[in-house]
Amino acid sequence: MLELDALAVGWPGHGAVLSDLSISLAAGERMGIVGPNGAGKTTFFHTIAGVLPAQAGTVTMGGRPVQAGQFRPDIALVFQQAEDQLFCPTLIEDVSFGPRNLGLPASQAHARAARALADCGLAGLEDRPVHHLSGGEKRRACIAGALAMQPNLMLLDEPSAALDMRQRRRLIALLAGMKQAMLIASHDLELVLELCPRVVLIDQGRICADGPARDVLGNAALMLAHGQEVPHSLTPHHGTGHAHVRNCP
Ligand SMILES: Nc1ncnc2c1ncn2[C@@H]1O[C@H](COP(=O)(O)OP(=O)(O)O)[C@@H](O)[C@H]1O
Ligand SMILES: [Mg+2]
Known part of the structure; x- marks a missing residue:
């Protein structure tokens, strides 16, 4: 349903932020977009939503190219x-x-x-x-x-940021019950694990991994290399204690 082919994007007056992004998303598929601050997740969403023009490559949704500035009710961005x-x-x-x-x-x-x-x-x-x-x-x-x-694709940018536990749980239940395809950018990796069978890891504007959520988020070396941590629920626990790999000294 959504096809991104060799997409490159930059903000006016700035250099390239995203380079060579190629992704396909099926109708109803939910994909997590993870990566450090400044990786380009929000920029990515603005491009798919037609707010920001592509410098190279294409975005196609439902067989029609997305043109910046053109109104596309089939794509909804949640800021x-x-x-x-x-x-x-x-x-x-x-x-x-x-x-x-x-x-x-x-x-x-x-x-x-x-x-x-x-x-x-x-x-x-x-x-x-x-x-x-x-x-x-x-x-x-x-x-x-x-x-x-009534969009076919929802782009959710950090949807659980600043929510308390109950509101976060309510949000997860709401999103889990929706039939639309979704891209969910989040640092809340447990939320991503619950909602998204597939995860793309972006760092410095490039795709570093694209695969099943548990494979990408559970890959300690990959996560560490991109400033991330394996989420708690994928971290092996032995006895009563456990240790996460620390990224920072
Ligand atoms: N409106 C803007 N104008 C210029 N540069 C921007 C703008 N918004 C974001 N950027 C730059 O684009 C890069 C990616 O930012 P962003 O897409 O917000 O990352 P993320 O959402 O992954 O934290 C950063 O270097 C950031 O400074
Ligand atoms: Mg962002």
Whole structure:
């Protein structure tokens, strides 16, 4: 469904950030994108979403090339900072903004938004000002805004950042129940393990590994070489104690 071929990307006025990225993603497939800060994960998402143009190579979604600046309702980006995404006075206005922008009549846009809010556990908060939502509610509001577009691909940038345990668990259950294909960029490797059968490791704008999640995340030498740690649940435990390989002195 999504094909990236030899993609190279840079920000205007800066050098290349991503080089030679080639990935295919099937309909409904969930893939984790992991890598250190500055590796290029957010840049990658902005390119797939058509915010940032490719300097070389192509992005094709559903057989059609993604052109920067062109509106693609089949691809939904959920920003890392909810405040970057939510901008309307009330929650229902925010979540129905996308469907209204698709040209749907107000009643249909409202119905889609109300459904997405209910799916995300936000029914009853329709008229709440967005800045009066908690962090977890804001995150789910952003996901509702994406869902209301009925996309085939969701790009989730650090979705569990700054959530407490209960909100994080709720997020995982929500994402696990969704049928859309997803790319999930995260440092929360346990979340990635739970949701994504496949993982791509990016460092310095290049793909360093692409394979089954347990193989990539469980490869201690690979993880160490790219500033990562094998997640706790893939670390062998002997007796009552255990030791993680330390990256830093
Ligand atoms: N708006 C921007 N303008 C210029 N450079 C940027 C911008 N956003 C990110 N970068 C640069 O792109 C590189 C990759 O950043 P980013 O994609 O945010 O990485 P990650 O999401 O993996 O932490 C970094 O060197 C960063 O400084
Ligand atoms: Mg980022």
